[in-house]
Amino acid sequence: MTAISLAGVSQVFGKGTAKVQALTDVNFEAEAGTMTLVMGPSGSGKSTFLTIAGGLLTPTSGEVTVDGTTYSDRTKKERDALRLDAIGFVLQAYHLLPYLTVADQFKLVDKVKPEGNLSKDDLDRILDTLGIEDLVNKYPDELSGGQQQRVAIARALYPDPAIILADEPTAALDSERVAVVGQLLKSLAVDHNKAVVVVTHDVRLVDFADRMYEIRDGQMTLK
């Protein structure tokens, strides 16, 4: 079942001589239960793809469909609610709130979305898998970059979203942790029937992917 799809999506920034064609007629599909990689070099349009797929940016043309409904049929408030309920963002710039402990990062989600989040056992399992179970009372400034990245991954998974959009989730991790994170994302897709979309140029993740797209100069092709 298709969890998220982009059909004929193009994105143009600027006008006149400053005009930049970031995406050209992109068609993309990610199935529930699969892990999809979008690979490409810097400046190829990966981030633009991710912002459009996550409903943060309305494309110049084309449609994005999530859960059977296009973004253009949803209000801004409904898109916010969709991101909170159905889309988990794992961001390269993880920006954990500096004044919240790891445990409080999850409590914040509970405050905004009291129901439908992971159970305590499921959260503990993810924290354990990511090797951060002993860090729950630490503040972000007490964590290394890799530890913060893993907390950011756990935070994105906590609302139990059907779709996970990850932006370079392994950028700050060593090879051992890349394998752990790759396996976790794969497990989330296969065992929990989520659609996992990873935008990356980290070839170490290729082995975990069920499907792979390549993006170059704003044009996407299925590999």
Add this chain to the structure above:
Amino acid sequence: MFLALKEIKKEKLRSGLIIAMIVLISYLIFILTSLALGLAQQNTDAIRSWNVDKVVLNADANTDMRQSFLSQQQVGKLTSKEAYIGETTVVAKAKGRKQLSAVFIGLKADQFVAKNVQLTSGRRVRAGHEVVVDEAFKLAGYKLGSRVKLNADETKYTIVGFTKDAKLNIAPAVYGQLSTWRALRGMANGPVASAVVSRNADYKNGRAGTKTYTTDQIIAKLPGYQAQNTTFGMMIGFLMVISLVIIAVFLYILTMQKLPNYAVLRAQGIPSRVLVGATLSQSFILVVSGLIIGSLLAAVTALVVPAAVPMAFDIPALSGVAVALLVMAMLGALVPIKSVLSVDPVSVIGG
């Protein structure tokens, strides 16, 4: 509130500095307000204590009781709601005591003003050579039984009682008999009083050469009173505006530093209202904390400030000032809200 409390708990130094700034501003405003109120009260305490609604003066006295003289013909017949007031400035002196500039207020013993003088010790005036004085005399070393001379008059007057909060134009009041006022003015057979005061709100003298004023009109014309109040009012008003700007700048910087974090939260679907609520509630907690500490400092100051300092810690007035400061601070807190609302979650994608 959750985010606000967590941030204040984690960022103790930063929050402490902002609270300290609000404490200093609020303390300064509380003290200035108390001084303004204290001085205003010392200008008007005596008049207010008479509880009168109308004051009749000579029409040519320029609304100044000290310059007013009323003849028997101008006064007419008085009811029990009216009373004579004879006012003149005096310098009180006694052997071994420092001189005090004061206001002598001559009263008729059987009229309501004289009967209503609130004594803190001693008794009321019964004879021409007796006076009841404000407690400022006590601070200058005068006691019950002290004999004072008023101006160059060789007559000695015995202090038979003390009354508090009896000041007029900052000077302590000396209550005596109306005949003493006439003697001090050297007009034994002339005018009967400086003024006639009335508890009747509808009272109007209406006789030739007189003019009837409300108490507030008289107070407004007290020498220096308006200028002093305006000066203090402007100082407090400017401080309020300055505090608004300072608090707004601090909160703006505080909020701008958090925008990248807020962008991530927005990307994750956290509604803007949660972020706005966090910003406003954080401002509210910081400002209220600062106001409470500032109020406590002002209360401690009220306990230790010498009696000679003209400060009045009027709780309703200071509460009003605190609420005004809170409103100003919250207005300042609204400044960065536009930035919070317009935070762009796209900015956090792509590192």
